[in-house]
Amino acid sequence: MTKTEYQHPLMKGYWDRLDCGFGKVADVFEDCMAEALAVLSLDDVNHYLDAAGTLGKMGRGADPVLAFLEKWPAVAAAAGSDMLAPVMAFIGAMQKSPNSQAIAPFLQTLGAVARRLQSGEQLQHYLDIAADLMKRTTGSIHGHHSTFPSPGLPDFCEQAPRLVGLLSISGLKNWVDYGVRNYRNHPERQKDYFGLQLADSHAVLQRERHGTLFADVERKLDLYLRALWQDGDQLVPYTTAFDELRKPIPYYDKLGMRIPDVLDDSDGADGVISGLDRYRAILAHMVGHRRWSKQIIADNYSPFQRMAVEFFEDCRIENLLIRAYPGLRRIFLALHPLPDETECDPETTSCLRHRLAMMSRALLDPQHPYTNPILLEFTARFHATLEAGTSSTREMADLALAYVTRTRRQTDQLAKVHFDNTVIDYRDDNRHLWVFIEDSDDEEFFDDPSKQNKKPAEIQSLPPRHYPEWDSASQTYRPDWASVYEALHAKGNPADIDKLLLKHAALAKQLKRLLDLIKPQEKVRIRYQEEGSDLDLDVALRSLIDFKGGAQPDPRINMSHRTDGRNITVLLLLDLSESLNEKAAGGQQTILELSQEAVSLLAWAIDCLGDPCAIAGFHSNTRHEVRYQHIKGFSERWDDTVKARLAAMAAGWSTRMGAALRHAGHYLAPRRADKKILLLLTDGAPADIDVSEPDHLRADARKAVEELAAQGITTFCLSLDPKADEYVREIFGNHWRVLDRIERLPEQLPLLYLSLTR
Amino acid sequence: MSNKDQYLVKTEPFYQAQGREVALYEAAYGARLPVMVKGPTGCGKSRFIEYMAWKLNKPLITVACNEDMTASDLVGRYLLEANGTRWLDGPLTTAARIGAICYLDEIVEARQDTTVVIHPLTDHRRVLPLDKKGELLEAHADFQLVISYNPGYQSLMKDLKQSTKQRFTAFSFDYPPPELEIGIISRETGLAEGTVAKLVTIGQTGRNLKGHGLDEGISTRLLVHAATLIKRGVDAGDACRMALVQPITDDPDIRATLEHAIDTTFI
């Protein structure tokens, strides 16, 4: 092709102005111009052509011109045509420094970047960041002059659309900064960092992402489920950063509720919904299913029918949720698409999704704009079924089938499906709704071999003590039912505990201040006493003056002394069952490690206060083997022997709580103290492998607590199980607390003790 | 100075029974058995006793106990006067003399050595020794002792001795179920039941967090406060924040959760 082929004089004029000889450019020129003319003013068109001409003469071949011609109109549309000067200035800088090989990648992604940033100002920030990256990574290798191009810049430009999609400008700046600082002198690694090939670059990306991070709102979400819905489950985030095409969908299963690790605020026609409220919407929707949805058999339905059932069922539970909290409607609607009735062409496209999305909107939105009579009819039928109560999944399935039948079209079968405006992203994938009868893979049940092979380890300790166990079914005790073996805990290295204490030095200092406040003084003066051992001169004088002046004197002119107000003995009983080996949610440490730190701090704190304190751990392997491990006795000092035992703390087996409580009680009961406290630290309900009925051991533990109370011992339980409410109340009455954030155990356990004994 | 009348409850207090407590209390009073009312703060314990005093037409003397209270504050003391001394009965003594119901509110707040002065009044002797005065006061036939006690206190130090507890019959109160609570608040404040129902929903969300950062849930008393504010024209959201959220927590996460409950309940 040559320039002579342009017939239209105007187009020929443009081509001449461009003054460019590349054939590849000529191929697309007319298309580019069509787009440019639609977006740019006449003046800007001339600038556009001049700029492209300049790019063509830079000696980098056709690629930069091509990229520029194709992308600029979109950039100008998104960020304004006056960005041309700064963009060209940056390109000039690349050309001058030895970075011209980055020009083409820069231009190729500029359109996508501008579309995401949506303003000239933001785009300018992007240019500044890129320029900064270029300046700091060019030619600095081993102190040479600017002779080496920046290794990272081309990769950075290639990744830019994705980066600006995930990061705010300041996040992008931090991310670039990190790469420059750490990889300035490693050309290969620098390239990998900016090309998102290093674990590091992902990690920093994750840290700098915009939106509401799950990690930041986790506790709020736990509280939300508990307070508003009395529900609660493990919340498990999945990553959304690296799936551009297929966004994962929330779901829940036996292991927990799966939700995105980050959510942006959504800015729809109905107003802004914060990331936090989007999370709440997702969770509320799941709660709705968990409360009101029943599984149905999938095999009888076609995929279309299943899809319709899901839409209707989703709307049913959302209506029920809105009944409980009417304000949810606003949130759901703001997140729900409002498809235009005419936007799907049923002649060429499968419109079922589109129809169902409108149906769904209508079922939630009393102000929906639709007029289709079938839609209106089904909206009315839907609300009629819900009027009397909560309706059911079954009824929704029937309604959905009727709807599919009534609205069926041949073209629903077409491969081209209308997706726009049909995705409702706060709804889970409904996997819980269906059971498939065929192909069910039977779960195999077999006993955990690790448990069976464990030989009853040799028990070298005192002879067992036998304790009764309460049988709530018959309301009688089973005599001598549980055998408790007590032994000294094995020893480890006491320095490990000192290290842990050192790690928490700041916390310890804080505690120390508190401790000093409540630490008993040798003698405490009690003032304002009518009778006492000494006259309180200040008060006496005041009273005398009142009396002489004819006023009623205060008769409490004496004072007395009391020695040491604190008379507390405490036994700290630790659940050392297998589950402690699990990692605490959201952290690297196991619950056991956290407990170890917490107990060390507490033991240290109690030692400072001077309260007599004993520490023991327990676990069980059937009623024949309840192990009670002595860690610290009341009379033992907080010294290396005790620290060594703490250092060796290990977890295994089950939790036969009642027997352990009784055994601990037999040590506490004979102590002489005003207040005897048994503080139990546990992460779960009582359980043992020889008991299948969970209520049994709970009832027994409750009985044990009552027995202790009768002996003047107060039992308090600190539970690490966020779902403990159901049973801790039953066992411990009012004396319990659940720690929602296990990672704060080291701080919370000593504080709890202090507040309990205040 | 038998000013018995001043302690009578003149007009009928509104009390909504939650169960059979009215009849049971009458039986306990009939036998002059000491009564303990247990329950979380603001659930209607004081109101119940006030109502019973009115119903039985007996004087009611209420003492709010505190840490600094001494036995003399309950029993009485000598006062110095220009020409000698004069004995002044404390509220417990007054009640025993005139045959009143003596209500010791939040008894656990008082020091344990103070608590023991009630012991001789609570067994078959029904006497109160006034050591300093050298008098052994026999309680009036109508006298009854009532104490209140909130077992939800998290401090283990504030607990009644077994020997004290075991002298009482006990009523255990809790926040009423939603329908009842709606009725109570609506009746108490004149606010429409529809709006009150929303307040009760929010109250429930707070109670669900007990033990998870809240020591006590949102009490009926606080809900009454919120309803009163709304009745006076305060915006519902503001009233809830002011009466239900701010008083009970400084934890930002819990605040955010309760505020969300408010925002999605009142629209």
Ligand SMILES: Nc1ncnc2c1ncn2[C@@H]1O[C@H](COP(=O)(O)OP(=O)(O)OP(=O)(O)O)[C@@H](O)[C@H]1O
């Ligand atoms: N059953 C009820 N009938 C009528 N009003 C009630 C009832 N329960 C609670 N209230 C309302 O709640 C308010 C608080 O009740 P009250 O003062 O009796 O609580 P309390 O249990 O004594 O609390 P505290 O332990 O803090 O002293 C009352 O003023 C009243 O408005």
Ligand SMILES: [Mg+2]
């Ligand atoms: Mg009260």
